[in-house]
Amino acid sequence: MADGSLQVPAVSSRVLIVGGDISCLAAAETLAGLGMDVMVCSPAETADTPAWKRTETTSSEHNRLKEHILSLSNVRWIPDGTIQSLSGFAGEYRASVQIGKNVTSDVFGAVMFSGTCHHILKPEEWGLGKAKRIIGLRESLEMWEDNKQFPGRVIFLLDTGKDDPPDATENTLGLAHRVLMTYGREVSVLCRNMRVSTEGGETLYRTARGNGVVIYKYRGNVSVEKAGKCLNVNFEDEYSNIRLNLKADLLVVAEETLPPETAVELSSLSGVETDAEGYLQAENVWMYPTLTNRRGIFVFGEIHSAGDGAVSLEDARAAALEVYDLLGDGNIILGERVGTVDSEKCAVCLTCLRSCPHGAVSINGEEQSAEIVKAACYGCGICSAICPAKAITLEGHTDDDVLRLMDRPA
Amino acid sequence: MVNFNPKLVVFACENSGMKAAEEAEKLKLTVPEKLTIVSLPCGGRLDTAHILKALERGADGVVVLVCHIDNCRYLHGNERTVKRVNELKRLLDAAGIEPNRLTLSHIAAVEPAKFVEILNSACEKISDEGRIVNY
Numbered sequence: 098m099a100d101g102s103l104q105v106p107a108v109s110s111r112v113l114i115v116g117g118d119i120s121c122l123a124a125a126e127t128l129a130g131l132g133m134d135v136m137v138c139s140p141a142e143t144a145d146t147p148a149w150k151r152t153e154t155t156s157s158e159h160n161r162l163k164e165h166i167l168s169l170s171n172v173r174w175i176p177d178g179t180i181q182s183l184s185g186f187a188g189e190y191r192a193s194v195q196i197g198k199n200v201t202s203d204v205f206g207a208v209m210f211s212g213t214c215h216h217i218l219k220p221e222e223w224g225l226g227k228a229k230r231i232i233g234l235r236e237s238l239e240m241w242e243d244n245k246q247f248p249g250r251v252i253f254l255l256d257t258g259k260d261d262p263p264d265a266t267e268n269t270l271g272l273a274h275r276v277l278m279t280y281g282r283e284v285s286v287l288c289r290n291m292r293v294s295t296e297g298g299e300t301l302y303r304t305a306r307g308n309g310v311v312i313y314k315y316r317g318n319v320s321v322e323k324a325g326k327c328l329n330v331n332f333e334d335e336y337s338n339i340r341l342n343l344k345a346d347l348l349v350v351a352e353e354t355l356p357p358e359t360a361v362e363l364s365s366l367s368g369v370e371t372d373a374e375g376y377l378q379a380e381n382v383w384m385y386p387t388l389t390n391r392r393g394i395f396v397f398g399e400i401h402s403a404g405d406g407a408v409s410l411e412d413a414r415a416a417a418l419e420v421y422d423l424l425g426d427g428n429i430i431l432g433e434r435v436g437t438v439d440s441e442k443c444a445v446c447l448t449c450l451r452s453c454p455h456g457a458v459s460i461n462g463e464e465q466s467a468e469i470v471k472a473a474c475y476g477c478g479i480c481s482a483i484c485p486a487k488a489i490t491l492e493g494h495t496d497d498d499v500l501r502l503m504d505r506p507a
Numbered sequence: 508m509v510n511f512n513p514k515l516v517v518f519a520c521e522n523s524g525m526k527a528a529e530e531a532e533k534l535k536l537t538v539p540e541k542l543t544i545v546s547l548p549c550g551g552r553l554d555t556a557h558i559l560k561a562l563e564r565g566a567d568g569v570v571v572l573v574c575h576i577d578n579c580r581y582l583h584g585n586e587r588t589v590k591r592v593n594e595l596k597r598l599l600d601a602a603g604i605e606p607n608r609l610t611l612s613h614i615a616a617v618e619p620a621k622f623v624e625i626l627n628s629a630c631e632k633i634s635d636e637g638r639i640v641n642y
Binding site for chain 1: 514515516540541542543545546547548549551552553554556557560561564566577578579580581582583584587
């Protein structure tokens with residue numbers, strides 16, 4: 098975060114939120130409450146709580162948010178809007194948004210990205226093809242919503258790929274418990290780890306287990322075979338070290354959680370780096386959790402990490418406060434020092450533009466020179482070191498400054 | 508095995524190396540005698556020419572301190588420094604200047620002991636090479 102006393106006026110104090118779930122509305126609500134103008138591009142389904150997120154508290158909060166947002170005059174919610182392009186800098190981001198067949202362009206002071214993870218059931222799970230007796234967790238939750246019958250002995254399976262995020266455990270335990278209490282048949286949960294960090298997660302675990310859901314921790318891989326009309330589920334139990342074989346009439350497998358499908362496109366539109374798994378914002382403690390390498394662009398919710406609906410809402414509100422901190426008074430506070438390009442020396446080779454981690458370089462056609470945008474510059478000096486023409490200087494860290502420091506007596 | 512006190516110039520990133528140096532000073536840890544520390548906003552600001560100038564102006568050795576990988580405040584500045592230093596070592600070797608006079612280490616702000624260890628070990632390596640010869 099910037100620490101200087103100099104500031105520049107923001108060309109716009111509007112905020113653009115691009116996303117995919119209810120946390121977008123939470124962010125918009127926070128900003129609107131602080132007097133900011135907000136545009137939200139987020140599908141209409143945003144406010145509908147999907148089956149796997151449905152609890153009493155979340156449903157009522159979602160409904161409240163939706164109603165409240167629709168009543169606010171300083172929030173414009175565009176359900177079918179998608180962002181097409183993004184250019185500019187903190188205080189002056191130009192975004193074009195496609196709404197149906199029309200494309201509108203607008204200027205924003207800050208941009209916030211969010212999204213919804215997508216889930217896949219690994220298809221050839223055990224060479225059994227799409228078997229009736231093997232379904233995904235989300236499908237099973239919808240089955241429950243639709244009052245469909247759960248046949249016989251049910252086994253729930255977690256962590257088949259890498260370890261699943263906390264909401265998979267929460268949904269699994271919740272459903273396993275409901276199925277057990279309703280049907281009274283054997284219900285087991287197989288996992289590598291029980292993640293109970295969600296609100297009420299620990300209680301749910303104890304209750305489910307206390308009422309008879311059997312929870313196994315497995316080591317290595319689980320193998321599944323057809324056995325007549327049911328399935329044999331075979332695994333090594335971590336505590337007893339014994340290979341166990343359970344019979345199941347239905348196997349429910351938690352889907353693999355992947356970053357939102359929009360993450361890659363948003364990354365290339367905005368110059369925000371993704372991490373090793375494809376979530377937005379490079380793995381870097383300086384930015385965690387809601388900042389990015391670009392001043393004025395923020396991330397929240399599932400676009401930067403999977404997994405816990407309640408946390409997403411808080412994340413969204415925290416990110417909104419960061420936006421307000423940046424933009425609330427209509428000014429962008431500059432970094433301690435900024436770079437300057439000597440237009441006489443600049444050959445417009447574009448090296449600085451390509452090297453700047455913060456997207457702070459623009460090209461001035463009239464001056465035939467690169468320019469460093471003060472509002473976007475973090476003062477790292479990378480451009481200064483890399484310029485082949487030595488056209489860029491950084492206050493306090495010019496080549497002469499370095500030589501002077503180097504020549505001090507030891 | 509230190510037969511003389513080499514003159515060291517240390518280029519330190521202000522987010523890691525400089526902070527570790529300040530902490531080491533606060534803790535009164537012993538650092539090599541002839542030490543000049545140059546603070547930079549990021550390892551990425553360090554130009555190859557700066558290192559050459561240091562050697563030209565009488566430093567027996569140069570130590571470059573940057574953040575650990577994935578910890579650079581500006582994302583990849585430290586990676587740029589690593590590439591520059593590696594390339595420079597190759598060139599120094601070709602030019603007849605002992606590449607051991609130049610070292611790069613990754614460090615964090617909370618590692619004052621490591622700061623001292625890096626300097627002491629650099630001191631040893633450099634003093635093995637002897638005083639730098641300037642033509």
